[in-house]
Amino acid sequence: MxxxxxxxxxxxxxxxxxxxxxxxxxxxxxxxxxxxxxxxxxxxxxxxxxxxxxxxxxxxxxxxxxxxxxxxxxxxxxxxxxxxxxxxxxxxxxxxxxxxxxxxxxxxxxxxxxxxxxxWVPPVPISMSGEVKPAPDLLPWIDIENLKRYPAVFPEGEPVAVTEKVHGTACCLTYRAEDDGVLVTSKGLGAQRLALTEDPGNLYWRAVRDHGVDRVAADIAGELGASRVGVYGEVYGDGVQDLGYGADSRRGAPAYAVFDIAVETGGRVRWLDPQELTAVLDGRLPVVPTLFSGPYDARRVIELAEGRETLSGRAVHVREGVVVRPLEDRYSAELGGRAIAKVVGGAYLTRKGGTEYE
Missing domain, CATH: 2.40.50 (OB fold (Dihydrolipoamide Acetyltransferase, E2P))
Known part of the structure; x- marks a missing residue:
């Protein structure tokens, strides 16, 4: 949010x-x-x-x-x-x-x-809650601001990647190389530097174990010489939010797609550029769909926020929106932080019976 x-x-x-x-x-x-x-x-x-x-x-x-x-x-x-x-x-x-x-x-x-x-703080379903513990060394996810509120974030023509915003819940994993430790949390809890105690009934831990996210993070740490790796993915499907993308997360493994990765090397945390993220994962985990890569055009980005989703491959329902980031990660004076923004589709915002769990 x-x-x-x-x-x-x-x-x-x-x-x-x-x-x-x-x-x-x-x-x-x-x-x-x-x-x-x-x-x-x-x-x-x-x-x-x-x-x-x-x-x-x-x-x-x-x-x-x-x-x-x-x-x-x-x-x-x-x-x-x-x-x-x-x-x-x-x-x-x-x-x-x-x-x-x-x-x-x-x-x-x-x-x-x-x-x-x-x-407004959205409700937290039982499957997304659980016992928590202090985790000062986790790498939390950030709140993404809306491009409509901050239209000067990207200059026209800047090379950007526009990915589909998936309607699920953000699963944030931090891997520590020094002790092979794994911290798993939600976006909201992560902002408070709290991690979820492992529980096989917890949605986030189920997604991590079922997709081997922790092992992939450990491999990335070794390959990049990183002391910490943060892997951020959307957990989705029926039983998570009102848009299920044709996946049933109640009977089988929760559906999962990576949207960002952070690595710490030499005491500095950086976010992987969109193309680097894809190359580093090398097919080991699913990734959210990229809808466009090229020169930034505000009108085109707003148009891309509408329409049908592409995640399922069958366009089963409305698209939530898009996330925009430069092809080379950078600081934004407009945002006072990382240059990344979202646009949420009008059809999604005005749909009936929508859920907004975090």
Whole structure:
């Protein structure tokens, strides 16, 4: 999931093609439906992104009582309004009446705490939970930000790889060469430097053992002279999330596909470039599909986020989205970290009965 930040943004207003009383307010590459005439291009307003959970009084103030997602009808979720995808909420809450919005925009001020907004934490099914232990030396996975919020991450024409984003749950494994140790965790637990105690009933450990991920990580450590290796793969299939890709993870081995690898050599951790990852694995583990490799084109990337999935080879359901990274891993000043971003498909976001376990 992306980092939750509630910020003041400069708006660009577009006509709504199917509604005379509505318009589209653009923030980055996101668009949110707003009442016609409420804002003009160049205005500043607060942007509340998806996955934000709003306090009851703010929901009422914005006239959204009973209209948001979740059991308490207080969570922001992408919806279609008169045929147009609306992601997030554009508003000017009364609580900020004394705030200089232009200055807050310039400063990049995060207003989430001031407005009582928190990030939605998805539920954790029993099969994905378990006993945990401190693991300060594991290599955690990172939150990937959405390209629509940070459109300047990649310059047009930069060589990139666009891979399919698979709807499952991230299994994060760290291998330690010094003691042949293996740490297994989820993305959420890994961020807290917690590892799961091995349990044959745990989904992540099942995937690791059934696919031999630990042994492949050990081989990579030996081949690259690494002291630690992190292997990050998506565990998926029926019984994991609502999109199963034709795989049944309840009766047999959980389906699994690698999406990233990190190695530590000489005390420095680096992420393998997309082509290096494929070469290093050399077919020893499944890898998420690459949809495009070549010069970056924002419009093409957004188009690739839509359509049908390719993982199953049978296009059994909608595609979740895509992940974009440069062919040569680098730092991004825009993100303050690694240059990697995602785009989530509109059809996926607005599907019925979706699950979002982490």
């Amino acid at each position: 992306s980092t939750l930040r509630v910020t003041v943004e400069e708006l660009t207003i577009h006509e709504h093609p199917h509604a005379d009383a509505l318009e589209l307010a653009q923030v980055g590459l996101y668009r949110a439906v707003v009442a016609k005439g409420a804002y003009r291009t160049g205005d500043f307003a607060v942007y509340i992104p998806e996955q934000a959970v709003l306090p009851e009084e703010l929901v009422a103030e914005l006239g959204l009582t009973g209209k948001l997602a979740g059991s308490a009808a207080n969570r922001v979720k992408a919806i279609r309004l008169r045929g147009e995808l609306s992601q997030g909420i554009v508003c000017r809450p009364r609580a900020l009446s004394g705030v200089d919005l232009v200055q807050a925009h310039r400063d990049g001020t995060d207003l989430a705490a001031e407005l009582g907004i928190v990030k």
